[in-house]
Amino acid sequence: MPPTTAETAVFPVVTIIEDIMQAILLATGETEKLQPLTETIPSPMLPIANRPVMTYAIELLARQGIQNINVSLYHLPGSIEAFFGKGERWGVELDYLLQRDAWGSAGALKWAESSLSDTFIVLPADMVVDLDIAKLVGQHRVRGSAATVVVSRHGSDASQPVFVGENGRLTTQVNGSAPYYATGVYIFEPSVLNHIPARTHFDIQQELIPALLAADLPVHAFTSNGYLNTLDTFPKYQEAQQTFLHNPLPGQVANGTPQLRFLSLEGRQIADGIWVGLNNVIHPSARLAAPVFIGENCRIGAGVELGPDVVIGANVIIDDEASIQKSTIFDHTYIGQLVNIEDRLVNKNLVVDTQTAESVTIEDRFLLGPTYETVAEGGGQRFADTLLTVPLLLLLLPLLTVVAILTFITSGRVVQKKTRLKPYMSGQSVTLRPFMLYNFATRRENGRFTPLGSLWEKLGLHRLPELINVLKGELTLVGVRPLSPEEASQITDTWQQKRHDAPIGFTGLWYVQNSREGELDEMLIADVYYLATRSWREDWKLLWQTPAAWLRHIK
Secondary structure, three states: OOOOHHHOOOOOOOOOOOOOOEEEEEEOOOOOOOOOHHHHOOHHHOEEOOEEHHHHHHHHHHHOOOOEEEEEEOOOHHHHHHHHOOOHHHOOEEEEEEOOOOOHHHHHHHHOHHHOOOOEEEEEOOOEEOOOHHHHHHHHHHOOOOEEEEEEOOOOOOOEEEEEOHHHEEEOOOOOOOOEEEEEEEEEOHHHHHHOOOOOOOOHHHHHHHHHHHOOOOEEEEEOOOOEEOOOOHHHHHHHHHHHHHOOOOOOOHHHOOOOOOOOOOOEEEEOOEEEOOOOEEOOOOEEOOOEEEOOOOEEOOOOEEOOOEEEOOOOEEOOOOEEEOEEEOOOEEEOOOOEEEOEEEEOOEEEEOOOOOEEEOOOOOOEEEOOEEOOOOHHHHHHHHHHHHHHHHHHHHHHHHHHHHHHHHHOOOEEEEEEEEEEEEOOEEEEEEEEEEEEOOEOOOOOEOOOHHHHHHHOHHHOOHHHHHHOOOOEEEOEOOEOHHHHHOOOOHHHHHHHHOOEEEEOHHHHHOOOOOOHHHHHHHHHHHHHHOOHHHHHHHHHHHHHHHHHHHO
16 A cells, blocks of 8 residues: 555655756556566556565655656556555655557657656656766756766667767767667657657657757767666566665675665564564564565465565465565465475466566466455355365266256357456455356357257256356355446445445355345345345355245246
């Protein structure tokens, strides 16, 4: 969660820039770097030492007196704005500029043209850079530059080579010397925006800078010797984690990279190189080898081995005797018993090799998975559901086999999947997440019944595969009705939304009390009443009444 306004940070200002200038953070996430991680996490929100990488760009600007910051958004913008808010935490004012299309880095500047009326600095929001901005601005003004490109002697596969001529001016001529590499950081005068076509995909380094050089405008280079990591590959991402872990340790700098200034880790240091967040439960037999960072609300089991070079996100569960080295575990991830992880990034059930960039999704939730806490479900209920469902499936196996064969013969498939929503606890709030509910196939793609579909639905036999969802932990035996996204969108009243505080079930008061064709409002009333009166005795009673309700439904 983002810090509150009351926790506003006060940063040491290195050198306050005399003419307070503007800034724009490019948080559009248009590039495909670090996929598949960035398919669900916008690149500015990727955590470095458990803080979104964009945090470090904001703090860099705030320390040097830049308070008015524009933020260009495109890919997955909601989580960025929700986390950073208006910027009060950092003593800055964030103004978000949402793009409906991908315009490229220069196109984003053109989109923000009305907000850029003075000299402005451009920073990618998904990289880590330590830079003396006051010195950069000073050079820009002394040389009368229209644009200043921050360059480095060290590049990556994605870096753009640039060549510097006399007096530090950029040139298109290859002068025989080793090239510099553009870092993605720039200072521009607002007149530069006239060289960017409107509503056109346009790149700063590939198109805007050549256009400025062709117009014979003064474009200079500023060489940065500070820490720089563009986070464009998985090895670089893991290198950034190691740098942040090693930097606070006396005499240690990861891989010989420059030290970061003003670095502080948000956690309590319980031993040299061991930082932990709030509300953690760490078993006494767990072994931690520095450096290790553990986020808040984590549970570390017996015999677990962590480190070195390990970052554990918030709300992570690491089961007994698991072992993790040189890896990053993202928020809300479960690591199973005896699982060994090394040189990996793990986001719930997604595993990425930091050296080869190969990724795999683990389907076995006993090994890896999310830790979103299912609403109102405990381990005892899951055990009881499994204990009852397994013999029930064995008892129904002959019927299931016959229905499956007939369904396949008449429709060409056995099972159809329906999207339903399951409530999870995320912090203090409930979120609805989709899962696939299994039914015997009863309808064709055009909505018409298959030859036996109408009969299966009338007899309620189409729902029997839902018992598989119970075994998978996606349903309980008794709970509230699983809703489709369309049905959930109709729930607007507060009293109706209370039903999300109960688990969803194969049966329940909604099934026992109402008719098979019951209206949604009737189901919601039954669900809310069930929540208010829920107990294990009531669940047993409803389970016992389900066969009679089934007989009533098929009449």
